[in-house]
Structures are given as C-alpha cells and as structure tokens.
Amino acid sequence: MTSRRRRGERRVTIEDVARAAGVSSATVSFVVNDKPGVRLTDGTKERVWRAVEELGYRPNAMAQTLSRGRSSFIGLVADAIATTPFAGQIIRGAQDEAWRHGYVLLVANTEGVGDVEANALAMMHEHRVTGVLYSTWYHRKVEPPAGLGELSHVLVDCYADDPDVPAVVPDEVQGGRLATTVLLDRGHRRIAFITSTEPAPATFGRLAGYEGALTDRGLTLDPDLVVAVHPEQEGGYTAAATLLDRPDPPTAVFCYNDRVAMGLYDALRERGLSVPGDVAVVGFDNQEVIAGHLRPPLSTVALPHYELGVEGVRMLLALRAGELEPPMRRLITCPPVMRSSV
Amino acid sequence: MTSRRRRGERRVTIEDVARAAGVSSATVSFVVNDKPGVRLTDGTKERVWRAVEELGYRPNAMAQTLSRGRSSFIGLVADAIATTPFAGQIIRGAQDEAWRHGYVLLVANTEGVGDVEANALAMMHEHRVTGVLYSTWYHRKVEPPAGLGELSHVLVDCYADDPDVPAVVPDEVQGGRLATTVLLDRGHRRIAFITSTEPAPATFGRLAGYEGALTDRGLTLDPDLVVAVHPEQEGGYTAAATLLDRPDPPTAVFCYNDRVAMGLYDALRERGLSVPGDVAVVGFDNQEVIAGHLRPPLSTVALPHYELGVEGVRMLLALRAGELEPPMRRLITCPPVMRSSV
Known part of the structure; x- marks a missing residue:
C-alpha cells in the first residue's frame, strides 16, 4: 500500500x-x-x-479495507458483555461503523473490574488503537479510568462530569415524553409512572419527560401516581398494590423498564384486570426476550444501543481528524416500538 | 522482546x-x-x-503479556452478539482464558450474514491470528465457512459433520437428565416435558436425557406427557392446555427453556394453579432476566457458555501446539441453578 x-x-x-x-x-x-x-x-x-x-x-467496507492493507484498530472497552444483550448491540453498531471506515474493532470486556480495565486499556495502547470507545451497559456518569486519558476516547452510554469529554447517550427525557404521549394520545388522563429508586440519568430524565408530556396537555403531575421501586419485576409487582388499591386508580401505567412491566402484568392478572382493556401499559428498553413475549406483547420505547455504537465511532473519527464539533455530549433519540399493550 | x-x-x-x-x-x-x-x-x-x-x-495474565511485548491474537467469530447475552458469556470465557495465556481476543460479530463472515475471517487472517473460535449462539450443526479452513479453528457451541473437526458443545443429554432428576428427587412420577419442534441437538439431547432419567428409576416415558412447541413463551402457554386439561395431569413439568417456562407460568396462574404447590417446574438456559425474576423464581439448568469459551481457547492452543488429544468433540456439563419452582 x-x-x-x-x-x-x-x-x-x-x-x-x-x-x-x-x-x-x-x-x-x-x-x-x-x-x-x-x-x-x-x-x-x-x-x-x-x-x-x-x-x-x-x-460493509471491510473488503475495501483489506485491499488497502492492514487495517487500524478502534478499541471498545465494555463493562458487561455477558450480562445483557445491550452491550452486544453497542458492539454491533460500533463494528458496522468501524468497518465502513476501514477500521477493525478490538473489544475488551472488563465486567467493571478495575485492574482488568487497566489491562484492557494497556492492551489497546500496545496495539496502537486509533482511539477507544468506553462504554457502560446502562446510562450513567463515570469517572473515566486513568489509562483512558492517554488515548483519544469517546464515552458511549455514559458521560463524565466535564461536559467537554466527548460522550453519546440516550435521550431519556425524549423517551419519557414519548412513552407518556403514547398513552395521552389514547385518551388516558390518569397515567401512573412506576419509576426507579436508583439515582440514575434514566430516572431523572424519564420523570422529566413524563411531567413534560403531561404539562403539554394542560395536566398536572399527581405525586400519588408516581411510585419508585427497585427496577425489576418484583418492583413492578409490588407497585401495583400502591397504585391500584385506591379509590381513583390510574387507567394507564408508564413503567421504568420492561422488567417492571412484566411484574406489573403478573399483579394485574392476579387482580383479574386485563391489558390494555382495564389498564394500558408502556415499558422502556425494548428488551426483546420480555417485551416481545408478554401477554399481550408490550408496547415500549427502545434504547438506541446500536445507534450509540455507530455515533461513538463517528465522533471518535471526527475527533481524530480534528473535526469534532459541539455538542460534545450528544443525545440519541429513543424510538417507539408499538405492540399490543396500549 | x-x-x-x-x-x-x-x-x-x-x-x-x-x-x-x-x-x-x-x-x-x-x-x-x-x-x-x-x-x-x-x-x-x-x-x-x-x-x-x-x-x-x-x-489475568495481561500484565505479563504486556511485559513481553506485543501480544498475539485469537479470533472469535460470533453470529449473534446483539440478540442474546449468551454470545457475551462465550466472549467473556474466551477472553479470560486468552488473556491468561498472553493472547488478545479479536472479536467479530457477523449476525450470521455470509459476506460479513467472509470479511471477518479475512480480517482475522490479515492480523495473523493464532487461530479462530467459530461460535454460534445456540447449539447446532454448522457448515464451516470456506475461509475457516485456512486458519486453525475450534467450533464453539456448534459442530461439523466431520467428527475430527475440534468442537466444544454443551452436554444436552446430561442437562436433560439433570432437570428430570431434580423433579424425580422431589417424588414426582408424572413429569411432562414441553420440548421444541426445532430439529436441534438440544431437542434430541434433552429428550434423551429426560427418558434416561425416567428409565433409571424404572419409569416409562408416556408420550402423552411430551408436547413439542415453538420454544418461546407462547409455546409454553399453549402447551399447558394439552397437558393440564386431561384426567391425569402431570405434577411436574420440565420445560425446554426458561422462555417456555415463563409462558407456562402464565397459563398456570390463569388456571389458579400454584408453582410449585400444584405443579413443579424446571427450565433450561438460566436466562437470568427471566429465570431469576419469575414468581416464584425458576429452578433451571444453566448452559455453560462461559466454560465453552474457556475450553474453546484451551483446545485451540493445544491444537496449535500439536498437543490436542481426543476426543475432538467435547461436552461441557450443564450445572443446576436451584431457585423456588420445585
């Protein structure tokens, strides 16, 4: 070459x-x-x-890459490849976009363990990666590890305190607004939100989106309709008692995630209530193995993991080319996935 | 160096x-x-x-590797990183074992698309990998792609027609036997098996294990208690009617996978039957997001994906060293994960 x-x-x-x-x-x-x-x-x-x-x-520009000789690497350090399919979707998006530009993705899984992470970054450095995507499997603030500073990097599904550190994350506010609007559009006015007790960007963002959607229609958030739980099936199940055993129960529920919705479904079934006839339900995450197979299948809002991976690579290549323009912290839209629960 | x-x-x-x-x-x-x-x-x-x-x-021998200079690659070609966490567990096992021996894992996700696969193998070749693990996200027979023959390779979670092609797969027979034995040990004698309509090694193996466990206790397989469905929640739900609306219903059900068990749970709840009081249930896969969070949490048999990744790397390194001994097709034990459904 x-x-x-x-x-x-x-x-x-x-x-x-x-x-x-x-x-x-x-x-x-x-x-x-x-x-x-x-x-x-x-x-x-x-x-x-x-x-x-x-x-x-x-x-798939890999063939073009190969014709030019040995391709360069982009590193991807991920914290939870084995626990959820979410990391896999980030990998797929990043790989597709990297290949399109003639780069090979070097993936290291750290399971969040500090010295494994340090070793992974040292390995990336050794292989002279063009840069590193540092990704987490749920949206959160991170303290970038020391070794990351020596390499061009973009945070994917996470962000640093410093707003100038390039990062790409899901638009939780838009997602929360969308989930609520789907229910408002079906005529619901008493819409509950089973949220999370975890102080995470998803918790704050989805609540803000929920309130924003209500306000847009001249409604006021009723604090009695917002219940915070541990965001698993068990939480959705227990929240049902608080929400449904009251004189004026909601006619629709926006669930923090699909697992919460799965627990809520169980509680509704035990009460003889049908979805969506008695209570309409919207989830979040589009965790296919659950959302696609509940009875009835769950309408939800998807987390854009594939797109996060794609955008992460684009930002990294722009950064390396000296062409990365503001904003440094970018939001990716969460699209609706409509099934049969509303 | x-x-x-x-x-x-x-x-x-x-x-x-x-x-x-x-x-x-x-x-x-x-x-x-x-x-x-x-x-x-x-x-x-x-x-x-x-x-x-x-x-x-x-x-984590990565530090030792780094002290010796640039490390060598082992390639991992996987077909479904983004769809399930299973591929992630294979990656994690392979990475851990590769690092232990001073190798870096080069992961390529193909989503099963032929030309992406060809590109991935060409990329592996270009980077002079020591060898390649070729893995699928569910246990099946594969036609190894043309490009694989030029590289040392081990099939992981899949196998070729030729028994001399190195491969490591889950021991489905042992897993099916284990699931059934768990129920036999609790005193159940009428144990149904909701199996899969797919002609896969898991289908044949788990059925053989089920029958073997019954035979060991002097019981005979009752064909009326074996129902084949599409192995998703919907299949488990519909199988319940066949199994439970009969004069002598089973007291326990071994489900082909955790998703089938999830559908069965719904059907049992609708009939007012409790788990495990009225019907004991055992799943397969240990798909954590489901099995760990059903009501009650599901006892199941785990697929040993992490161990498949570990053994794949070991076999590949032995193969390269000219030290790989028979059997070329190895079985990994599926361990029990006991929760509260039996």
Missing part, C-alpha cells in the same frame, strides 16, 4: 448516500442495516437504496 | 495450580472466576486459593 494509492481513492461514504437521497446519514444507516423498530416510509427506503446502488456504496 | 527472553520465562499456568491443589483445571477456573451456579466446597476453594498464592498464578 502506498500513500499515493490511498490518496487516489475516493471512497463512497454514508454521507454521500445521505446527500444523494436527501436524508440524514442516520436514516441511511437505519435503512442499510434494516433496523427493527425504526419506522421509515417505503419512499424513503427506496430513495436510499437507489442512492446506494448509483453510488456503489458498500455498507 | 527477544525469543531468548521468552524462552527464559516459565509462566505459572492454570494446570500448575490444578496439580498443586489436587483438582481439575476447570475447578481452578471456577474458583478464580468465582462462577455463580457452580457448587464447590469451602475446602476446595481454600486449596485452590492457597495454590494460586504459593505459585504466584495470575488469572
């Missing part, structure tokens, strides 16, 4: 396709990756695919 | 610890990795930890 040859090349990028199709590059990504849960019109899809064909864009 | 220096070193291996403690290296791995679901006596644990300390064994 000579630098002359590299200069002579002009790779078709996702941005080229986006320009030609008159859509955002996120939309192109959704179309070429056939993202479930993202609603696009057939017209949009056709325009994107036509542009893909006309320009000869190859979503 | 010089080869002289490398020759001069004598790294403490997991086998050294196993010999010193008088246990298998699998046991050492379980202890140092603090595996949940594996029952070991305190005496065993103490012996292992004493040997670890005396020999100076370091489970």
Whole structure:
C-alpha cells in the first residue's frame, strides 16, 4: 500500500448516500442495516437504496479495507458483555461503523473490574488503537479510568462530569415524553409512572419527560401516581398494590423498564384486570426476550444501543481528524416500538 | 522482546495450580472466576486459593503479556452478539482464558450474514491470528465457512459433520437428565416435558436425557406427557392446555427453556394453579432476566457458555501446539441453578 494509492481513492461514504437521497446519514444507516423498530416510509427506503446502488456504496467496507492493507484498530472497552444483550448491540453498531471506515474493532470486556480495565486499556495502547470507545451497559456518569486519558476516547452510554469529554447517550427525557404521549394520545388522563429508586440519568430524565408530556396537555403531575421501586419485576409487582388499591386508580401505567412491566402484568392478572382493556401499559428498553413475549406483547420505547455504537465511532473519527464539533455530549433519540399493550 | 527472553520465562499456568491443589483445571477456573451456579466446597476453594498464592498464578495474565511485548491474537467469530447475552458469556470465557495465556481476543460479530463472515475471517487472517473460535449462539450443526479452513479453528457451541473437526458443545443429554432428576428427587412420577419442534441437538439431547432419567428409576416415558412447541413463551402457554386439561395431569413439568417456562407460568396462574404447590417446574438456559425474576423464581439448568469459551481457547492452543488429544468433540456439563419452582 502506498500513500499515493490511498490518496487516489475516493471512497463512497454514508454521507454521500445521505446527500444523494436527501436524508440524514442516520436514516441511511437505519435503512442499510434494516433496523427493527425504526419506522421509515417505503419512499424513503427506496430513495436510499437507489442512492446506494448509483453510488456503489458498500455498507460493509471491510473488503475495501483489506485491499488497502492492514487495517487500524478502534478499541471498545465494555463493562458487561455477558450480562445483557445491550452491550452486544453497542458492539454491533460500533463494528458496522468501524468497518465502513476501514477500521477493525478490538473489544475488551472488563465486567467493571478495575485492574482488568487497566489491562484492557494497556492492551489497546500496545496495539496502537486509533482511539477507544468506553462504554457502560446502562446510562450513567463515570469517572473515566486513568489509562483512558492517554488515548483519544469517546464515552458511549455514559458521560463524565466535564461536559467537554466527548460522550453519546440516550435521550431519556425524549423517551419519557414519548412513552407518556403514547398513552395521552389514547385518551388516558390518569397515567401512573412506576419509576426507579436508583439515582440514575434514566430516572431523572424519564420523570422529566413524563411531567413534560403531561404539562403539554394542560395536566398536572399527581405525586400519588408516581411510585419508585427497585427496577425489576418484583418492583413492578409490588407497585401495583400502591397504585391500584385506591379509590381513583390510574387507567394507564408508564413503567421504568420492561422488567417492571412484566411484574406489573403478573399483579394485574392476579387482580383479574386485563391489558390494555382495564389498564394500558408502556415499558422502556425494548428488551426483546420480555417485551416481545408478554401477554399481550408490550408496547415500549427502545434504547438506541446500536445507534450509540455507530455515533461513538463517528465522533471518535471526527475527533481524530480534528473535526469534532459541539455538542460534545450528544443525545440519541429513543424510538417507539408499538405492540399490543396500549 | 527477544525469543531468548521468552524462552527464559516459565509462566505459572492454570494446570500448575490444578496439580498443586489436587483438582481439575476447570475447578481452578471456577474458583478464580468465582462462577455463580457452580457448587464447590469451602475446602476446595481454600486449596485452590492457597495454590494460586504459593505459585504466584495470575488469572489475568495481561500484565505479563504486556511485559513481553506485543501480544498475539485469537479470533472469535460470533453470529449473534446483539440478540442474546449468551454470545457475551462465550466472549467473556474466551477472553479470560486468552488473556491468561498472553493472547488478545479479536472479536467479530457477523449476525450470521455470509459476506460479513467472509470479511471477518479475512480480517482475522490479515492480523495473523493464532487461530479462530467459530461460535454460534445456540447449539447446532454448522457448515464451516470456506475461509475457516485456512486458519486453525475450534467450533464453539456448534459442530461439523466431520467428527475430527475440534468442537466444544454443551452436554444436552446430561442437562436433560439433570432437570428430570431434580423433579424425580422431589417424588414426582408424572413429569411432562414441553420440548421444541426445532430439529436441534438440544431437542434430541434433552429428550434423551429426560427418558434416561425416567428409565433409571424404572419409569416409562408416556408420550402423552411430551408436547413439542415453538420454544418461546407462547409455546409454553399453549402447551399447558394439552397437558393440564386431561384426567391425569402431570405434577411436574420440565420445560425446554426458561422462555417456555415463563409462558407456562402464565397459563398456570390463569388456571389458579400454584408453582410449585400444584405443579413443579424446571427450565433450561438460566436466562437470568427471566429465570431469576419469575414468581416464584425458576429452578433451571444453566448452559455453560462461559466454560465453552474457556475450553474453546484451551483446545485451540493445544491444537496449535500439536498437543490436542481426543476426543475432538467435547461436552461441557450443564450445572443446576436451584431457585423456588420445585
């Protein structure tokens, strides 16, 4: 490989396709990756695919990379690969976008253990990675580990105190607003929110979104309808007693996550109440193994893990190119996934 | 790094610890990795930890690797990182064992797409991996892709027609036998099996284990108690009607997986039947987000994904060293995870 040859090349990028199709590059990504849960019109899809064909864009640019010789690495340090499929979706998004740009993803799983993390970062350093994505499996504030500072990095699904540290996280406020609006649009006015006792961005953000959606329709948040629980099935089950055994029970419940909704379903069934006939339910996370298979299947709001991985790589490459523009902390939209519980 | 220096070193291996403690290296791995679901006596644990300390064994040998200079790669090609946490557990096991031996894991996620797989293998080849683990997220027979033949490889959670292709898979027969025995030990004699309609090794193996356990106790398999369904919640729910609305219903049910058990739970609740009082239930998979949080929490049999990853790396390194001994197709035990449903 000579630098002359590299200069002579002009790779078709996702941005080229986006320009030609008159859509955002996120939309192109959704179309070429056939993202479930993202609603696009057939017209949009056709325009994107036509542009893909006309320009000869190859979503998996690995073959192009290989033709240029040994590819460079982007590191991904993740804290919980084995516990949830969420880390897997971040990996998939990051890998797809890295390959598109001719990079290989070097993944290290740390399970949150400090010295494993230090070793992982040392390994990344040793392999001269272009930069590192540092990701957590749930959205939270982190203290970036010491070794991270020596490498270009972007935080994925987490953020630092310092607002100038590049980070990409889900838009929890928008997600909470969306979940509540779905219920408001079906005519519900007494909408409960089973929230979490954990002081996490998801807790604050989804509550703010819930209140914002109510306010938009001239409603006021009723504190009696907001119950905080440990955000697991057991929490959803116990919250039902507080919410339903009262003179004016809610007609709809927004659950902090799909696991809470699963517990709530059990409690409703025990009371002989049907979903959505007696109580409409919306979850959060789109944890497929649960949400897709409850009786009835759960309408929910998806966490955009795939897109977090994609955007993390884009930010990292822009950072390396000296082209990363504000905002440094970016929010990714949480899309609705409608099933049968509202 | 010089080869002289490398020759001069004598790294403490997991086998050294196993010999010193008088246990298998699998046991050492379980202890140092603090595996949940594996029952070991305190005496065993103490012996292992004493040997670890005396020999100076370091489970995370990454630091040693780094001191020797750039480490070598082991590739892991996985087909479904984003869909289940199972692939993550294989990754974690493979990474831990690779690091212990001074290798870095290069992970590629293919989602089962042929050309992505080909690209991933080409990338592995380009980076001169020591070998490749080729893994699937559920146990099945595979047609190894063309590019795999050019690299040393071990199949993980899958196997080829040719019995000489190194492979490591869960022991489905033992797992099915275990699930059934758990119920037999509680005095149940009419034990149903909700199995899968999919022609997979898990289907055949677990059924053979179920029948074997019954036969061991002088019981005969009653075909009316074996119902095949699509192995999801919906299947477990519908199977309940076949099994329970009959004159002599079973007192216990072994479910093909935890998702089937979740659907069965719903059907039992609708009939006013309690678990385990009226019907005892055992699942399979130990899919934590479900099994740990059903009401009551589900007793199940775990799939040994972490151990599959560990053994895959061991077999690959033995293969490269010309020391891989039969059997080429190895079975890993599925351990019990007892909760409250039996």
